[in-house]
Amino acid sequence: MKVKTPPTHFPMRVEEAYKxxxxxxVDLIHEGVLKFLDNHKVPYLQVDDIYAQGDLFNPQDPSDVETFKQQLDEFVKQAALIYGGDLAKRMVEQMIKGSERIANNIVDEQLKAHSRVQNIEITDDELKFLQSKAAENMSYISSIGSEYLNKVQDAVMRHLTSGTLGSSLAAEIMDITDVSKKRANLIARDQTAKVFGEMTKYKQKKAGISYFRWSTALDERVRPRHRPLEGKIFSWDDGWGGIYPGDEINCRCVADPLFEDELDEADPDEFFQQQTELQELPAFRDVPKNGMIQRTKENNSLKARGAEPNEVIMMTQNGAPYQKRYFDAEGRALKDIDYTDHFQPAAHPVVPHVHDWDWDVGGRPRQKWRKPNDGEV
Known part of the structure; x- marks a missing residue:
């Protein structure tokens, strides 16, 4: 009787909890900002459309403005420390432990179905990976808080000097809050998927499983380049051009293990034909052999020319994704995916967003921003 292997499923509840x-x-930071403005009698439009009234100071008096600026600077520094501390650490620990536990339980159930030994012990490599992801996520959370506070600080001072305190400031603060939440949602899904995907890989390989079947979420949000991978067989040594389920940003794909009896039933000719067909896909040819992101740069601008052919470079700020640039076969910029609004929420209301490059048009080759296509980010 053929054994039915329990499927691998994405840890949606862990993602939702982290999100x-x-x-x-973000709401806590937002409340802290409003409390600070209330304490200093800065007029802004409340959620219930009531103005917080009161004279902060004389905006024409340089000494008053300077005093407030110093107090705002101190508030931003102290708030950044609070929001990036123990609270953030507990969030990260819960996400990582939850993703690892679910990956372990699923692999255990799959092994049990095939009468294999369960309860695979965690390895040193897994521990190192989990520690690195914890540090990475702490930097992401810290960057959410610091970026939010810096934007609010800039907005308050700008509206103060221009005399537009009130509903105009309130609207910008709400825009900043919305953008921060979108970024938080991206981080929650992406990091949950990466931890879960890597733990699945570790545990299946440790159990002696050499091959897996790629399983997508089978909905309209699956990125176009992953749709042809549904149900296809890959080895854990090679993956798809060095890419595995959960590797790419916001990827919800998972890996179903293939046990010996299932491999015996697989048609070798069909498997090799599948590999040939996949390598003919344009999406495959565009993927660097060692994975999507070949290099990461911290706080550096990315050059538009002179990269390696088909290279992909991720630029980070404070350890968080800032911009990913794809290059064409001639080493010229082909496409940017930007993960912030460049401190201009009104000009870039969608985060992340895309800038295409067109070297055949006159003028600036980097085009205006656009919304990402389904599955593009």
């Missing part, structure tokens, strides 16, 4: 916590953190 909820990160959004709550």
């Amino acid at each position: 909820k916590q990160l959004n709550a953190l």
Whole structure:
């Protein structure tokens, strides 16, 4: 009788919990900002459309403005420390432990179905990976808080000097809050998928499983380049050009293990034909052999020319994704995916967004921003 292997499923509840916590953190920062403005009698439009009234100071008096600026600077520094501390650490620990536990339980159930030994112990490599992801996520959460506070600080001072305190300032603060929550949601899904995907890989390989079947979410949000991979067989040594389920940003794909009896039933000719067909896909040819992101740069601008052919470079700020640039076969910029609004929420209301490059048009080759296509980010 053929054994039915329990499927691998994406840890949606872990993602949702992490997303909820990160959004709550943004709300906490938002409340702290409003309390600071209230304490200093800065007029802004409340949620219930009531103005917080009172004279902050004389905006024409340089000494008053300077005093407030110093107090705002101190508030931003102290708030950044609070929001990036123990609270953030607990959020990260819960996400990582939850993703690892679910990956372990699923692999255990799959092994049990095939009468294999369960309860695979965690390895040193897994521990190192989990520690690195914890540090990475702490930097992401810290960057959410610091970026939010810096934007609010800039907005308050700008509206103060221009005399537009009130509903105009309130609208910009709400825009900043919305953008921060979108970024928090991206981090929650992406990091949950990466931890879960890597833990699945570790545990299946440790159990002696050499091959897996690629399983997508089978909905309209699956990126076009992943749709042809549904149901296809890959080895854990090679993956798809060095890419595995959960590797790419916001990827919800998972890996179903293939046990010996299932491999015996697979048609070798069909398997090799599949590999040939996949390598003919344009999406495959565009993927660097060692994975999507070949290099990461911290706080550096990315050059538009002179990169390696088909290279992909991720630029980070404070350890968080800032911009990913794709290059064409001639080493010229082909496409940018930007993960912030460049401190201009009105000009870039969608985060992340895309800038295409067109070297055949006159003028600036980097085009105006556009919304990402389904599955593009």
